[in-house]
Amino acid sequence: MHQTHHDAEDIGDDDLLLRRITPSLHAAAQPDGTRILIGFAFRERTHEFSMYVAKEVTHEKILSCGFETQEIVEVRAGDVRQLGYMIVRDPDECDNSHVFAKALAHKTRGQIEKDCKALAEIVNSRRQPRG
Amino acid sequence: MAQALHLPDFLGLKRSRQDRASNRRQWSEVKSLQSPAWLREIYDRISDLKKLEHNWDSYGALPVADGAISSIRVLLSNLDIDDMPTPHVAPLPDGGVGLHWRVGSRDLEIEVEPNGAAHYLQTIVGGESISGDPTEAQNALDWVLGK
Numbered sequence A: 001m002h003q004t005h006h007d008a009e010d011i012g013d014d015d016l017l018l019r020r021i022t023p024s025l026h027a028a029a030q031p032d033g034t035r036i037l038i039g040f041a042f043r044e045r046t047h048e049f050s051m052y053v054a055k056e057v058t059h060e061k062i063l064s065c066g067f068e069t070q071e072i073v074e075v076r077a078g079d080v081r082q083l084g085y086m087i088v089r090d091p092d093e094c095d096n097s098h099v100f101a102k103a104l105a106h107k108t109r110g111q112i113e114k115d116c117k118a119l120a121e122i123v124n125s126r127r128q129p130r131g
Numbered sequence B: 001m002a003q004a005l006h007l008p009d010f011l012g013l014k015r016s017r018q019d020r021a022s023n024r025r026q027w028s029e030v031k032s033l034q035s036p037a038w039l040r041e042i043y044d045r046i047s048d049l050k051k052l053e054h055n056w057d058s059y060g061a062l063p064v065a066d067g068a069i070s071s072i073r074v075l076l077s078n079l080d081i082d083d084m085p086t087p088h089v090a091p092l093p094d095g096g097v098g099l100h101w102r103v104g105s106r107d108l109e110i111e112v113e114p115n116g117a118a119h120y121l122q123t124i125v126g127g128e129s130i131s132g133d134p135t136e137a138q139n140a141l142d143w144v145l146g147k
Helices: A059-064 A075-084 A109-126 B018-024 B039-053 B066-077 B134-144
Strands: A017-021 A027-029 A035-037 A048-051 A073-074 A083-090 A098-103 B087-089 B097-101 B106-112 B118-124 B129-132
Touching: A017 A075, A017 B129, A027 B097, A035 A109, A035 B018, A073 A075, A073 A083, A073 A109, A075 A083, A075 A109, A109 B118, A109 B129, B039 B066, B039 B087, B066 B097, B066 B106, B066 B118, B097 B134, B106 B134, B118 B134
Parallel strands: none
Antiparallel strands: A017 A048, A017 A073, A027 A035, A048 A098, A083 A098, B087 B097, B097 B106, B106 B118, B118 B129
C-alpha cells in the first residue's frame, strides 16, 4: 500500500537527532589511537535510517532500547535534509521521538552509501567516538 | 656389477632448464600464506561475524550471509594487499560485509552484499566520494596508499 511521508516541520534544521551505534563494529581504530565512525554505522536494511529527536528524549532512554555495548552519535536534522532526505516521524516501541530519514527521490545503494559516509564524517568532525 | 637405478620421471626432474624458465613466466608470483601479517587475523574476524544474530544493531539487521563472507575472502585473496595497513571489518545490516581503510585523508570502504556483489567507495576526507566496482578495487587500494 502506498504511504505518503511528510517532512516533520516541527523538527528544525538545528535540532539534533540521536542514533545508536556499536563502536566495536562501526568505529575504526586509527594509528594515533583515536577511533573514527565509519559510514556503515548509518546503514539499515530498509535504506531509511532510524534516529530519535534529542530535544524530546534522553540518551539513557535511547540506549535502554539497544545493547549495553552501544553508544549515541548525534547529527543535525539540517545535515540529513541537506543530503536529500526528509525527517519522518514514526513513533516506535522505544519512544515517540523516533524518526527515520526518507529520501526525497529514489536513491541507489551507492548514493545511500555516500550519504551515510557523509553523515559519519560529520560526526567525526564534531567528536571522537569511544571504542 | 652395479647398475644405475632407473626412476620414472614422476616429479618432472628431467625437465629442461628452458622448460623451467618457461614455467616461471607462466605462473604468477607465489604469495606466502603469512603475508601480510594481518590477513589471517582478518579472516578470523570475518568468520566471527557469523556469530552475530538477527537485530545485532538494534535496528533489525540481518545475520551476515555466508555468501558475503566467502565472497569477501575471495576478493581479499585476489588483491595485492601486501603493503596495506590492517582494515576494519564491519557487518552490514542487510547481511553483507564491509572493509574500511583510512590512510591520512584517504578513505576506502569495500563492501560485499549478501549475494556476493562487491563495490567500493573512495573518499577524500572532507571532500567528494567516488564509487566503483570490484574490477577497479586494486586501483582503489593503491590510491589509499598514495601509489
